[in-house]
Amino acid sequence: MRRSTTTRDVVPLGRAVRTWFLISLQTFGGPAGQIAVMQRTLVDEQRWIGEKRFLHALNYCMLLPGPEAQQLAIYTGWLLNGALGGLIAGTLFVLPGLLAILALSVLYVAQGDTTLVTGLFLGLSPAVLAIVVQAVYRIGNRALRNRVLVLLAVAAFLALALFGVPFPIVVLGAGLVGWAVHRWRPALLEVPERPTPEDETAPLVSDDKLHQARPSWRRNLLVLGIGVAVWVTPVLVVAILTAGTESVFVDQGIFFGGMALVTFGGAYAVLSYVAQAAVQTYGWLQAGEMVRGLALAETTPGPLIMVVQFVAFLGAYRDPGGLDPWVAGVLGSLLVVWVTFVPCFVFIFLGAPYVERLRGSESLAAALTGVTAAVVGVIANLALFFAVHTLFTETRTVERGPVELLVPVWSSYVWESFLIAAVAMVLAFKLRWSVLRVLGVCAALGLVLTVLT
Numbered sequence: 237m238r239r240s241t242t243t244r245d246v247v248p249l250g251r252a253v254r255t256w257f258l259i260s261l262q263t264f265g266g267p268a269g270q271i272a273v274m275q276r277t278l279v280d281e282q283r284w285i286g287e288k289r290f291l292h293a294l295n296y297c298m299l300l301p302g303p304e305a306q307q308l309a310i311y312t313g314w315l316l317n318g319a320l321g322g323l324i325a326g327t328l329f330v331l332p333g334l335l336a337i338l339a340l341s342v343l344y345v346a347q348g349d350t351t352l353v354t355g356l357f358l359g360l361s362p363a364v365l366a367i368v369v370q371a372v373y374r375i376g377n378r379a380l381r382n383r384v385l386v387l388l389a390v391a392a393f394l395a396l397a398l399f400g401v402p403f404p405i406v407v408l409g410a411g412l413v414g415w416a417v418h419r420w421r422p423a424l425l426e427v428p429e430r431p432t433p434e435d436e437t438a439p440l441v442s443d444d445k446l447h448q449a450r451p452s453w454r455r456n457l458l459v460l461g462i463g464v465a466v467w468v469t470p471v472l473v474v475a476i477l478t479a480g481t482e483s484v485f486v487d488q489g490i491f492f493g494g495m496a497l498v499t500f501g502g503a504y505a506v507l508s509y510v511a512q513a514a515v516q517t518y519g520w521l522q523a524g525e526m527v528r529g530l531a532l533a534e535t536t537p538g539p540l541i542m543v544v545q546f547v548a549f550l551g552a553y554r555d556p557g558g559l560d561p562w563v564a565g566v567l568g569s570l571l572v573v574w575v576t577f578v579p580c581f582v583f584i585f586l587g588a589p590y591v592e593r594l595r596g597s598e599s600l601a602a603a604l605t606g607v608t609a610a611v612v613g614v615i616a617n618l619a620l621f622f623a624v625h626t627l628f629t630e631t632r633t634v635e636r637g638p639v640e641l642l643v644p645v646w647s648s649y650v651w652e653s654f655l656i657a658a659v660a661m662v663l664a665f666k667l668r669w670s671v672l673r674v675l676g677v678c679a680a681l682g683l684v685l686t687v688l689t
């Protein structure tokens with residue numbers, strides 16, 4: 237294979253770092269909002285990568301355990317600037333959230349609920365809802381280009397929202413449907429030609445100039461060896477320094493490290509398991525505190541799985557061993573973030589070269605097209621889940637045979653959330669404000685309403 241042209245002269249590393257830093261400040265709204273931010277910045281504004289290449293990378297990341305949006309950042313960073321670009325993109329993606337949740341964890345332990353925190357939550361949650369809805373519209377408008385893909389998206393939404401089908405089954409099923417349709421009725425997947433809108437121009441960086449790597453067993457063993465060593469070494473060091481295997485840090489490192497390898501379906505798919513273990517098995521926090529931790533993760537930048545940092549902080553603070561409680565809390569939260577996200581880099585650096593070599597496969601492209609359609613349904617289901625929990629304080633589950641539907645208790649509506657959500661919708665859709673401007677206005681509105689009420 238011909239050695240590809242390096243991208244360093246096309247996308248300077250310094251400019252890429254600045255761009256990833258700005259993206260990291262806008263990673264609100266869970267994977268839907270995060271993917272939308274990256275697509276708008278990298279595909280539409282900077283035009284560093286084409287839409288098809290972006291979706292190809294997204295489809296691979298959706299099949300991996302762990303936060304798919306952060307893995308997508310690593311993948312695209314790798315395409316633009318090689319391994320160093322992937323490390324920078326993936327690290328910056330979680331850094332603002334890490335600092336924010338660490339600060340809010342300290343604030344929670346020190347002062348509990350405050351007017352400031354309550355007001356920020358009141359304003360940010362409805363704004364995030366608007367961002368997620370916008371992501372469904374933008375991604376769906378581009379990905380669902382024929383009736384088969386629309387049906388796949390609807391089927392994925394219904395499977396998740398009504399029947400509780402596990403996320404991996406939905407995604408794999410959509411991929412199989414895409415492959416089967418291409419094999420037996422390829423005409424059904426043909427996308428009608430459409431004129432290119434003014435805001436959809438060709439990427440400035442051609443595909444042959446993006447980073448490539450020749451996959452080999454030697455490379456795989458090197459990546460895997462370095463990755464595993466980097467992953468487990470901090471846990472071993474902490475175990476030696478903090479009274480061996482009985483310390484809370486070892487429990488947290490092993491539990492959350494194992495969780496990082498099986499978190500298919502995003503944060504929501506694994507949160508019930510985490511909550512049960514953290515509350516009932518280990519006693520790191522109370523059930524109500526788990527809900528507050530999720531609220532922190534939903535209204536701060538970064539992946540939703542960052543809620544584990546809050547869990548670890550409280551658990552280590554309350555069982556510090558021989559350390560100062562504040563030092564223990566910080567150490568526990570940083571250790572858990574490390575073991576949760578390091579595997580993401582290994583998955584991408586191992587698999588990306590193979591995925592890139594398969595881009596020319598029509599069968600694989602058809603399967604991943606089906607996955608893309610299902611992703612729209614997945615994000616729509618996330619939007620529904622988020623809307624129910626943002627606009628109402630109480631929910632219930634309606635069961636009719638195999639159907640289980642989460643619905644709000646209508647009398648528990650929060651009028652302030654409805655008002656702020658409406659403002660956010662107007663700002664995002666009508667005025668087309670940036671994510672940061674929408675979040676800033678809604679946070680200020682939430683503070684004002686909290687003081688007044």
